[in-house]
Amino acid sequence: DIQMTQSPSSLSASAGDRVTITCRASQSISTFLNWYQQQPGKAPKLLIYAASSLQSGVPSRFSGSGSGTDFTLTISSLQPEDFATYHCQQSYSSPLTFGQGTRLEIK
Amino acid sequence: EVQLVESGGGLVQPGGSLRLSCAASGFTFSRYWMHWVRQAPGKGLVWVSRIKSDGSSTTDADSVKGRFTISRDNAKNTLYLQMNSLRAEDTAVYYCARAPYCTSTSCHLNTFEIWGQGTTVTVSS
Numbered sequence: 605d606i607q608m609t610q611s612p613s614s615l616s617a618s619a620g621d622r623v624t625i626t627c628r629a630s631q632s633i634s635t636f637l638n639w640y641q642q643q644p645g646k647a648p649k650l651l652i653y654a655a656s657s658l659q660s661g662v663p664s665r666f667s668g669s670g671s672g673t674d675f676t677l678t679i680s681s682l683q684p685e686d687f688a689t690y691h692c693q694q695s696y697s698s699p700l701t702f703g704q705g706t707r708l709e710i711k
Numbered sequence: 712e713v714q715l716v717e718s719g720g721g722l723v724q725p726g727g728s729l730r731l732s733c734a735a736s737g738f739t740f741s742r743y744w745m746h747w748v749r750q751a752p753g754k755g756l757v758w759v760s761r762i763k764s765d766g767s768s769t770t771d772a773d774s775v776k777g778r779f780t781i782s783r784d785n786a787k788n789t790l791y792l793q794m795n796s797l798r799a800e801d802t803a804v805y806y807c808a809r810a811p812y813c814t815s816t817s818c819h820l821n822t823f824e825i826w827g828q829g830t831t832v833t834v835s836s
Contacts, residue, residue, distance in 0.1 A: 638822050640756075647806055647826035648756065653819055691756055695821035699772045700746075700758040 606630050606694050610703035616711040621682045625706045627675045627692035636696035639668055639677045642689045642705075651690075652677065682708075713737040713825055715807050720830030727797050727834070733790040733807030733827055741765070741785035744810040744820045747792050749803035750829075759805070760792065761821070775801075797834045804829040 607630040617623050627637065635655035640648035650659045652668035655675055665680040679686055687710050692703040719731040733745070747759040760781035761770045769781050780793040790807050808823035 636821070640823070642756075647828055648823070649826070650822065650824050653811075653822045653824075659824070693756070693758075693823070695819060698761070698770050698821075700761075700821050702756040702758070704755045 605699055606633060606697060606701055608692055608694055608701050608703040610690075610692055610706050612706060613704065614707040614709060616709045617682055618711045619682050619684055623679045623682055623708065625677045625690055625692075625708075627670075627677070627703050629673045629675075629694055629696075632672045633694045633696035635671045636694055637668070637670065637675045638693045638695055639666075640691045640693065641686075642691060644688075648691060653695075684710075713809075715809060715825060715827035717805065717807055717827040717830035720805065720832045722833045722835065723797055724836050725798060725834055728793070728795045729797065729832060731792040731794065731805055731807075731830055731832070733792075735788045735790065735809070738809075740783075740788040742812060744813075745781075745783060745790045746808045746810065746823060747781060747790075748806045748808055748823065748826075749801075749832075750806070751800075751803040754803075757803075762790070794832070797832075799834050802832060802834045804831050 609628045611626045637655045639652040642648040651662050651666050656668045667678045669676050690706045714736045716734045746761045750756050762781045766783045778796045782791045806829045807827045809825040810820045811824045
């Protein structure tokens with residue numbers, strides 16, 4: 605199985621900050637990497653697919669990059685609604701696996 | 712509006728069974744691969760099962776293989792998860808999720824584009 609490791613596990617930031625979350629795969633997954641945002645008590649929402657493609661309707665302050673084993677999700681200027689948990693997921697091979705999540709909190 | 716609505720969750724004793732349903736609307740259900748993903752309380756997301764658009768092929772996580780069965784009824788626009796021999800560690804919110812439409816230029820069958828609101832399964836005596 606491909607293991608996905610996110611860092612940090614939690615992060616405190618302020619509105620307007622630029623934030624970067626990292627996801628590392630245990631083996632190369634090319635660009636088969638997706639990012640999801642999850643608000644408390646809600647279903648996840650797809651933000652970025654194929655490592656860097658912005659899902660329709662997602663604000664342009666979200667961006668993704670990387671290939672192989674190392675990936676990043678960047679939020680260029682945090683908005684109040686961005687405080688949530690972020691999950692990466694590899695779509696390269698079964699079993700499909702997620703990172704443990706990064707909780708983004710208000711400082 | 713594209714929508715997925717899960718139902719069928721509840722409290723069940725260890726060793727028991729449940730069948731989850733996921734009703735799809737707002738899109739041509741028969742064209743899309745579908746998945747089940749679960750999330751135990753306070754934990755991360757875990758992929759459970761996947762089914763091809765026509766139902767001819769399925770894949771399961773090892774943790775549920777032989778106990779859970781994913782299926783679909785395209786005439787009823789509904790996805791199912793039959794869960795047998797339930798264990799305490801199966802306690803979770805279960806989400807159904809739709810993959811994006813696969814075209815000749817873009818195919819992301821293992822991406823979860825649309826999610827339902829989830830249904831809670833609790834396995835306890």
